[in-house]
Amino acid sequence: MPVQVLPIPAVSFDAVSFAYSGEPVLDAASLLIPAGEFALLTGENGAGKSTMLRLILHEVSVMSGCVSVFGKPVSSRTGWRDIGYLAQRASNPNFPASATEVVEMNLPYGRARLSHRAARDAAAQALSEVGMSHCAGRLISGLSGGQLQRVMLARALVSHPRLLLLDEPTGGLDAVSRRALYGTLGKLNERDGVTILMVTHDIGEAEPFSTMVVRLQSGQLETRGAQRREPEDPRKPEVRA
Amino acid sequence: MTVLPLSSMLTYAFMQRAFIVGLLLALIIPCIGTVTVLRRLSMIGDALSHVSLAGVAAGLVAGVNPVVGSIIACVVAGFSVDWIRRRIPHYSEISIAIVLSVGVGLAGVLSGFVKNAADFNSFLFGSIVAISDFELRLVVVVSLAVMLVFGILYRQLMSLAFDEQLARLSGVSVNVINVIFTVLTALTVAVAARTVGALIVSSMLVVPVAAGMQTGRSYRQTVIWSTVYAVLSTVVGLTTAYLFGLKPGGTMVLSAVALLIVVFAVERARARLGRRKAMGEGRDDPLRHHHESPGEPCVACVHLTEDAEEGACDPCLQWVDASLSEEAAGYHSPGGHADGEDTCAAAPRGDEADDGQATPPASR
Numbered sequence: 001m002p003v004q005v006l007p008i009p010a011v012s013f014d015a016v017s018f019a020y021s022g023e024p025v026l027d028a029a030s031l032l033i034p035a036g037e038f039a040l041l042t043g044e045n046g047a048g049k050s051t052m053l054r055l056i057l058h059e060v061s062v063m064s065g066c067v068s069v070f071g072k073p074v075s076s077r078t079g080w081r082d083i084g085y086l087a088q089r090a091s092n093p094n095f096p097a098s099a100t101e102v103v104e105m106n107l108p109y110g111r112a113r114l115s116h117r118a119a120r121d122a123a124a125q126a127l128s129e130v131g132m133s134h135c136a137g138r139l140i141s142g143l144s145g146g147q148l149q150r151v152m153l154a155r156a157l158v159s160h161p162r163l164l165l166l167d168e169p170t171g172g173l174d175a176v177s178r179r180a181l182y183g184t185l186g187k188l189n190e191r192d193g194v195t196i197l198m199v200t201h202d203i204g205e206a207e208p209f210s211t212m213v214v215r216l217q218s219g220q221l222e223t224r225g226a227q228r229r230e231p232e233d234p235r236k237p238e239v240r241a
Numbered sequence: 242m243t244v245l246p247l248s249s250m251l252t253y254a255f256m257q258r259a260f261i262v263g264l265l266l267a268l269i270i271p272c273i274g275t276v277t278v279l280r281r282l283s284m285i286g287d288a289l290s291h292v293s294l295a296g297v298a299a300g301l302v303a304g305v306n307p308v309v310g311s312i313i314a315c316v317v318a319g320f321s322v323d324w325i326r327r328r329i330p331h332y333s334e335i336s337i338a339i340v341l342s343v344g345v346g347l348a349g350v351l352s353g354f355v356k357n358a359a360d361f362n363s364f365l366f367g368s369i370v371a372i373s374d375f376e377l378r379l380v381v382v383v384s385l386a387v388m389l390v391f392g393i394l395y396r397q398l399m400s401l402a403f404d405e406q407l408a409r410l411s412g413v414s415v416n417v418i419n420v421i422f423t424v425l426t427a428l429t430v431a432v433a434a435r436t437v438g439a440l441i442v443s444s445m446l447v448v449p450v451a452a453g454m455q456t457g458r459s460y461r462q463t464v465i466w467s468t469v470y471a472v473l474s475t476v477v478g479l480t481t482a483y484l485f486g487l488k489p490g491g492t493m494v495l496s497a498v499a500l501l502i503v504v505f506a507v508e509r510a511r512a513r514l515g516r517r518k519a520m521g522e523g524r525d526d527p528l529r530h531h532h533e534s535p536g537e538p539c540v541a542c543v544h545l546t547e548d549a550e551e552g553a554c555d556p557c558l559q560w561v562d563a564s565l566s567e568e569a570a571g572y573h574s575p576g577g578h579a580d581g582e583d584t585c586a587a588a589p590r591g592d593e594a595d596d597g598q599a600t601p602p603a604s605r
Contacts, residue, residue, distance in 0.1 A: 059406070109397055
């Protein structure tokens, strides 16, 4: 009888419990996100969505249970370069660096570092991927919120991550910029097979691009398939409001 | 006031030493300053320089070289700032205030036990024209070490200054780099405190960087311009101090501030000229319509107008369409989809080419 080899999930939470000052965030919650999925993580404000990303990045440790990324517990990970992370906003938007420099910051350091020319080429390619080639030499402080988010996405992508974590990346963006960002993410997921876990409140707008929806409620995680449908046109008056 | 002849300035050994030390410090202080300013720790120089005074006083009381006492105190204070900052990450400036308070308190108490007050006072405003052989060698060694380490860790320090969390994910050894940088900062402040003065060193860490940030169009340029301004203010300050018999430390700082004011004025004028040029040409500016009719409501460029409540305006939509089409051009082969599908997430479908909307895959 042939042995069936199950694919290694991109992200798994195995009976994970976590609490902030006695307030439970996750209560023996379990989750499995197969590789190649575009998962949306939703839940009410304060439910602990961002904390889940922090658990995956091992910025905080679980109280019990185990969080694994590509089959390896995060507590035993040493490198994080296969995981891309995009926050709601850049923490230092007025930093005096060009878009290229910001992207180059995520290239390998030490012995694995690229030559100056190779680093420039890699950054240019990542910026082109998100449609920001024309802003490569501009200071990030001169970019709009949407443009800066795209540069930060290029920064995350330049290391060719297998898993992309996004924490409400469209917060503060207008409808057109949101759609453009979702389009880029959908392309990455579809074409390159990048697994995406995105915290969002924009379930209506983002769901057409996703493949599964995870809802965090009362410390438990509920998973369902995404409802695929044609996305709405952001230029229609009813969507603009 | 007697004005000395400029021609004889560099014939004096004390002025030669002052220029060597001043220029070396002007090369390394902005390297340290750029990172501290961008990490929102501008006042760390102030805290460390006050603590260095405590180290000086302790050294004088204990009969140890005061510069050595200053270095030890600064290193301890640097780690203390880092330790406190990690415990109060959202209010990191508190760490500086606490260490500064300790430094001032200790310096005040210990200075009461110093027998020769003139020795102690020379550290307050520095004595760059009275550098000993030991201090000259110390400055050379520290400067070379700072330049070497800054060169090697250039990208790591830039990444750390930008975002510690992202730096860690990028593979930067945040803790190790923090320790190295703290030691470098402490060493720099300690040796600079002896030369330009403890009360002045924090200004030298910040003012040239503030000027460099006005001129630089990238992080690299900011570092380079900060160094250029620091060197300029050192040369102008030392020369002015020599010519008019002024205190060199204070004159160097005032020169740096004067230079900063000039840079502000020049950059403002340049920005105005740039805006006029953009309004005159505006061909490459996709949001040009806002320059022509500011206040036009548009959600697509809400960052440019506060009146945006309605949907995106036509010029912005055309711009987004063009951007999406540009992306699609890189993904689609001419005449069809690269992978044989007729839809994709980033580019318009064939029947929506004019519409230009991002469309999710039809099936997966």
